[in-house]
Amino acid sequence: xxxxxxxVKSGGEKPAGALGRKAGAGRARTGGARRADGExxxxxxxxxxxxxxxPLDRLETERPNHAxxxxxxxxxxxxxxxxxxxxxxxPGAVRKAIPAIxxxxxxxxxxxxxxxxxxxxxxxxxxRLGVVDASEMPPTYGTDPSLVQAVIAGGPEAxxxxxxxxxxxxxxxxxxxxxxxxxxxxxxxxxxxSGRARYVAGALxxxxxxxxxxxxxxxxxxxxxxxxxxxxxxxxxxxxxVAGSTRMKAGTAEKLTLNMISTAVMILLGxxxxxxxxxxxxxxxxxxxxxxxMVAAETGASRREARRAIEACGGSVAEAIELLxxxxxxxxxxxxxxxxxxxxxxxxxxxxxx
Numbered sequence: 001x002x003x004x005x006x007x008v009k010s011g012g013e014k015p016a017g018a019l020g021r022k023a024g025a026g027r028a029r030t031g032g033a034r035r036a037d038g039e040x041x042x043x044x045x046x047x048x049x050x051x052x053x054x055p056l057d058r059l060e061t062e063r064p065n066h067a068x069x070x071x072x073x074x075x076x077x078x079x080x081x082x083x084x085x086x087x088x089x090x091p092g093a094v095r096k097a098i099p100a101i102x103x104x105x106x107x108x109x110x111x112x113x114x115x116x117x118x119x120x121x122x123x124x125x126x127x128r129l130g131v132v133d134a135s136e137m138p139p140t141y142g143t144d145p146s147l148v149q150a151v152i153a154g155g156p157e158a159x160x161x162x163x164x165x166x167x168x169x170x171x172x173x174x175x176x177x178x179x180x181x182x183x184x185x186x187x188x189x190x191x192x193x194s195g196r197a198r199y200v201a202g203a204l205x206x207x208x209x210x211x212x213x214x215x216x217x218x219x220x221x222x223x224x225x226x227x228x229x230x231x232x233x234x235x236x237x238x239x240x241x242v243a244g245s246t247r248m249k250a251g252t253a254e255k256l257t258l259n260m261i262s263t264a265v266m267i268l269l270g271x272x273x274x275x276x277x278x279x280x281x282x283x284x285x286x287x288x289x290x291x292x293x294m295v296a297a298e299t300g301a302s303r304r305e306a307r308r309a310i311e312a313c314g315g316s317v318a319e320a321i322e323l324l325x326x327x328x329x330x331x332x333x334x335x336x337x338x339x340x341x342x343x344x345x346x347x348x349x350x351x352x353x354x
Contacts, residue, residue, distance in 0.1 A: 053196045053198075053224050054195070054196065054220075054222055054223070054224055056194075056196075056244075058222060059194055059195070059196075059220045059222070059223075060219070060220055060221075060236060060237075060238050060239060061193060061194055061219050061220055061237065061238070061239065061240060061244065061246050061250050062194070062239075062243065062244045063238075063239045063243065064239060064243045065086070065238075065239035065240060065241055065243060066239075067082060067085070067086065067241075068082050068086070068241040068242070071241065071242075082241060083241050083248075086240075086241050086248075086249055087248075087249060087252060089237070089238070089249070090235075090237055090249050090252045090253050090256065091256065093235050093236055093237050093238075093253055094235050094253055094256045094257055094260075096235075096236070097233055097234060097235045097257070100231065100232065100233045100234070101233055101257060101260055101261060103231055104189070104215050104231060104233060104261055105260075105261055105264040105265055105268070107187060107213050107215065107231065108187045108189070108213070108215075108261065108265050109264075109265045109268040109269060111185060111186060111187040111212075111213055112147065112187075112265065112269060113268075113269065114185055115185055116183075116185035116186040116187060116212075117146060117147055117148070117149060117185075117186045117187075118147065118148045118149070118186070118187050118188075118189065118265070119149050119150075119151055119177065119180060119182060119186060119187070119188045119189070119203075119207075120133065120134055120148070120149070120150045120151065120189050120191060120258070121150075121151045121152075121173065121176075121177060121188060121189070121190050121191065121199075121200050121203040121204070122150075122151075122152060122153070122190070122191035122192060122197070122200060123152065123153035123154070123158075123164075123166060123167030123192065123197045123199050123200060124153070124158075124162070124164060124167060124197075124247075125193070125246065125247040125251045125254075126191035126192055126193055126197070126200075126251075126254055127150070127151075127152030127153055127154075127158065127159075127191065128152065128158075128159055129191065129251065129254050129255050129258060130150040130151075130152065130189075130191055130258070131150040131152055131159055132255075133148070133150070133255075133258040133259070133262050134148045134149055134150040135150070136262075137262065137266070138281065139280065139281050139283065139287070140266075140277055140280055141266045141269075141271040141272075141277060141279050141280070142271065142279030142280060142281055142316075142318075143266075143271070143279075148262065149180060151176050151177055151180065151203065153166035153167050153169065153172065153173070153176075153197070153199040153200075154166035155176075166199060167192075167196075167197040167198065167199050167200075168197075168198050168199070169198060169199050169202075170198040170199065170201060170202035171202060172199055172202065173198065173199035173200060173201065173202030173203040173204075173206070174202040174203060174205065174206045176199075176203070177202075177203040177206050177207065178206060182206065182207060182210055182212055183210055183211070183212065184210055184211030184212060185212075186207070186212040186213070187212060187213040187215065188203060188204060188207035188212050188213065188214050188215065189215045189216075189217060189261070190203060190204045190214070190215065190216045190217065190225060190228070190229065191217050191218075191254060191258075192216070192217075192218055192223070192225050193218060193219045193220075193246035193250035193251065193254065194218070194219070194220060194223070194246060195216070195218040195219075195220050195222075195223020195224050195225040195226065196223075196224050196225075197225070200216075200225060200228075201224065201225060201228045204216060204225070204228040204229050205228055208228075208230065213230065213231075214228065214229045214230050214231075215229055215230070215231045215232075215233065216228065216229035216231070216232045216233065217233045217235070217254060217257060217258075218232070218233070218234055218235075219234070219235050219236060219237045219246065219249075219250040219253060219254075220234070220236070221234050221236060233257065235250075235253040235254075235257060237249040237250050237252075237253045273298070273318070273321075276294050276297075276298070277294075278294065278298075278317050278318045278321065279316075279317065279318050280294075280317060281315065282310065282315055282317065283315075288307075288310075291306075291310055291317040291320075292306040292307050292310065293306075294317055294321075295309060295310060295317060295320045295321055295324065298321045298324075298325075299321055299324035299325055301324045305324065306320065306324070309323050309324050
C-alpha cells in the first residue's frame with residue numbers, strides 16, 4: 001500500500017476523512033469540496049483545475065521494461081513467453097492491494113444497500129473495462145441496469161472507437177457524471193491506469209462535492225488521481241512489455257480488480273446463493289440451461305420440474321427455488337406431485353395480468 005494524498009494513510013489504515021467514518025457520513029458542504037482529512041477546502045475546485053500532472057517519465061507504467069528491450073527482434077515463442085511472464089506478475093500485484101480493495105467493497109456495498117448506485121468513470125481502456133463490468137451485472141445478478149453504470153470519456157462511441165483526447169477534458173467528466181444525477185447516496189469509482197485522466201479527476205471532484213463516495217483505481221503510486229479521491233486503490237503493475245501500453249498489464253489488473261469488487265459487492269447484497277448466481281436472467285439457451293441445473297441442484301427436482309417452475313415464476317431462478325422447496329414432500333428429497341401442481345397453479349394465477 002502507498003500513501004493516498006489528502007488523508008489516506010499508508011500501511012492499509014483507514015482513510016482519516018469521510019470514508020474512514022460510517023458509510024454515508026462526510027457529505028460535502030457548499031462553498032468547496034471536502035478533503036479526505038475532513039477539513040473544508042474552499043478553493044479545491046480551482047486547485048483541481050490548475051494542478052499540473054505528474055510527468056510521464058515519473059510513472060512506473062511508462063518506463064521501459066528491460067525484460068522486453070529486444071522484443072522487436074525476438075522469435076514468436078519468445079515474444080509470447082515474455083508477454084506471459086509479465087502477465088504472471090499481475091495477480092500478485094492485485095493481491096497486495098486487497099486491503100484497499102476490501103475497504104472499497106465495504107463502502108460500495110453500504111451505499112447500494114442504502115439505495116445508492118455505483119458509477120464507474122474512465123477513459124480509453126479503463127473506461128471500456130468499466131462498461132464491460134457494469135453491463136454484466138443485470139444478466140449475472142438480476143440487478144436493474146441503473147444500479148451499476150459506466151461513464152466513459154467521449155460517450156458510447158468511445159467504446160468502439162478510440163477517442164483519446166476526451167480523457168483530458170476535466171469539465172466533461174463533471175458534466176457527464178452530473179447528467180446521471182449522482183448524489184450523496186452513490187459511490188463513484190474512477191479508473192485510470194496512469195492516473196492522469198483529467199476527465200476522471202473532474203468526475204471524482206464532483207462526486208466529493210455532492211457527498212458521494214469517491215474511490216480511485218490506478219496503477220501508479222504517485223498518480224494524480226489519488227489527490228481527487230477519498231480512498232485510493234493502487235495496483236503497481238510496473239513497466240509494460242510495450243512501454244506505456246497500459247491496455248496490457250495495467251488493463252488486466254483493472255479487470256481483475258473490478259471482478260473482485262463487483263462480485264464481492266453482489267455477494268454482500270445477497271445476489272449469490274452458495275456460490276451460484278441465483279438471480280441470473282435466463283434469456284438465452286445457455287442461461288436457461290444454467291438456471292435449470294441450478295434449480296434442480298438446489299431442490300432435488302428434475303430438470304423438467306425445474307424448467308416448469310422457472311417458467312411459472314416468470315423466469316426467476318430464485319423464486320423457482322423457493323417454489324420447489326415449498327413443494328417438497330416432508331422429510332423426503334423428492335417433489336410431491338400434487339403439491340407441486342397446486343403451487344404452480346397458484347403461482348400462475350397470481351402472476352396473471354389483471
